[in-house]
């Protein structure tokens with residue numbers, strides 16, 4: 001008998017495979033490393049930020065600030081590269097310090113004030129967006145030579161597909177997220193918080209420290225995602241990535257995590273992101289469909305997963321009542 | 326080795342601990358006793374960093390300690406099983422057992438080593454389960470054993486057990502006691518809280534009694550007998566103890582049949598079984614944990630569907646709890662924490678809850694009526710609370726259980742199922758509850774009582790059904806209802822012969 005907690009993950013993978021088969025049946029050309037490379041590149045920033053979001057959601061929290069933080073990051077990088085002589089790597093490091101500290105501060109507030117994460121990160125969302133506007137209100141292009149080099153860095157896969165640097169960064173982020181969430185004590189504490197704060201405290205979880213760590217991690221991933229997004233678009237724009245936090249949450253849920261926390265897999269989130277990307281690619285290939293179809297399909301998938309989770313919950317409580325003694 | 330001096334803890338409206346002292350020697354089992362709400366759990370929580378005391382000092386091996394979190398207490402070598410089973414259902418058994426002490430290499434948890442460690446930890450309890458499954462998959466009893474195993478592994482110096490045996494059966498209790506004796510021989514100090522006085526006399530070396538947050542007495546167990554111990558706990562002698570209260574089982578009284586259940590259950594879960602319940606009859610359900618006792622009750626209450634019910638007027642639909650409640654059934658479940666109470670609501674609201682559900686939400690119950698009910702049951706069941714508006718979650722464990730009982734009693738159902746009704750309830754209140762049961766039955770209510778405590782079943786039941794291996798294997802009536810016959814039926818049914 002398989003572990004019921006794995007079922008949503010299997011469902012996610014099954015849906016992804018079905019989507020692949022449908023795409024292949026319609027457009028055999030889609031089964032190429034080129035499409036794969038683009039899929040990874042186009043969704044790199046989303047994948048990275050969704051890894052951070054997964055950890056937050058596993059702990060039973062939510063982080064609404066990440067979309068704004070990505071936009072802030074792009075503007076921060078663009079403006080600093082334009083106005084100062086700093087090397088891009090130094091700017092990246094500075095940015096990551098800022099966004100991590102920003103996340104940590106939100107985590108601290110959530111813990112100390114015992115406020116819902118929803119409210120605190122909602123405030124964070126407005127703050128970060130506002131900070132981006134304060135730096136500039138225009139789209140600022142980035143034309144640093146080192147930066148251009150990063151944009152062009154790729155590995156040519158067999159079949160002429162390009163595995164870009166940012167695609168690799170995304171895959172590495174997922175691996176890092178998997179290790180952190182599933183193989184470290186910090187990760188165990190995250191799951192423990194998702195299972196119940198009171199109980200977690202009695203089991204010896206350092207609740208404050210873990211909460212700060214969770215939102216700091218999400219802030220870091222949002223910053224990293226911002227860097228990747230800046231490389232991807234080659235500019236910084238304060239109005240960019242509006243609503244990305246919601247897309248990330250959708251990816252996490254489609255990836256099989258439970259929105260109330262305590263159950264889910266980082267790997268599932270990657271599949272969630274790729275599924276959403278695949279739908280988009282399909283629509284592009286088709287050419288006649290409006291891009292709104294992406295949203296509609298994603299909405300349908302989300303609903304399906306929520307129903308699936310409810311069903312599983314029923315099933316597991318029924319089985320519990322049926323009680324293996 | 327552990328000394329507590331003038332410990333004080335205040336909650337809004339209650340002085341939970343008032344100048345309490347307590348000593349624990351290495352190599353002893355020290356029982357901590359007292360009525361529901363006496364302050365036992367609060368003392369333990371102050372000791373383990375879950376609460377911050379308002380005054381007093383705690384010394385471990387002569388050094389002053391003031392743990393600010395449970396993890397700090399764990400690092401000091403204090404392992405604890407809290408009264409509420411305090412593990413995480415969404416983690417695996419192994420993760421729960423090793424939480425905070427996972428074997429690691431380069432910061433990464435070694436899953437396989439953890440699985441092995443977890444299996445070793447469960448070994449002394451004879452529990453052979455798949456530790457890589459979620460804890461939530463297993464029954465309350467298994468969760469309790471896992472909690473105990475975890476605490477034992479954490480306790481380098483002190484092991485604290487707050488009502489660890491509440492959901493265990495005799496065999497598991499014996500296993501636990503063997504483990505505890507082994508630890509005692511290794512020089513650990515063990516604090517043991519229980520309302521089962523037999524277990525206290527069996528296991529402990531010394532006893533400390535608290536009453537209303539005050540230290541009353543500390544004595545060698547040998548210097549105390551049962552009655553004087555109860556007197557210390559209650560502050561007065563108990564007029565009638567449970568066993569004296571037994572109804573005479575000499576005659577099998579013929580009763581008008583009220584409810585007939587046919588074909589309840591489903592293969593693999595329990596039964597199917599038939600059951601007739603007379604008006605004013607108390608049917609006892611005995612059996613080991615996991616034998617199918619609770620499942621039987623769930624079929625009768627429509628929590629599981631299968632089988633039909635009928636009274637003299639015709640069939641009654643009971644395929645959902647709603648319909649069962651509408652038909653005048655009640656069910657006070659075993660796991661009060663998840664099924665029984667709404668911790669955030671007040672005592673008054675919790676008591677009124679089921680009655681309100683039956684009236685329908687469109688017709689709210691007048692507040693005065695709710696208050697009258699709450700006051701009545703607070704008095705009848707001796708619920709220790711500063712007032713009826715206190716959140717149930719802030720009551721002591723035993724008092725929460727009384728609120729669950731009060732809720733169903735307030736509905737005045739014609740058929741009430743009580744699953745472990747007196748778990749965690751002190752001797753004084755225990756006697757009072759049994760008295761109340763007799764009174765209700767006298768008024769014509771029918772009861773199904775599930776209990777691991779044979780004395781309790783013998784005291785209240787007119788008929789005892791024994792459940793074993795997911796089937797109803799025997800039915801005892803009248804003079805057959807004795808501890809030895811029940812135990813024999815639980816162990817092997819072929820000697821009794823009668824199969825339901």
Ligand SMILES: Nc1ncnc2c1ncn2[C@@H]1O[C@H](COP(=O)(O)OP(=O)(O)OP(=O)(O)O)[C@@H](O)[C@H]1O
Pocket residue numbers: 336337339340341359360361362363364365366367368408709710711718719720721722723724749751
């Ligand atoms: N978090 C809390 N907030 C307010 N009051 C509390 C809280 N916890 C306990 N109390 C009160 O402190 C008193 C002592 O409770 P405690 O849980 O220590 O009792 P206990 O001796 O463990 O009883 P039981 O045998 O029922 O478990 C009770 O009156 C209870 O209502």
Ligand SMILES: [Mg+2]
Pocket residue numbers: 365366367408487721722723
């Ligand atoms: Mg208690």
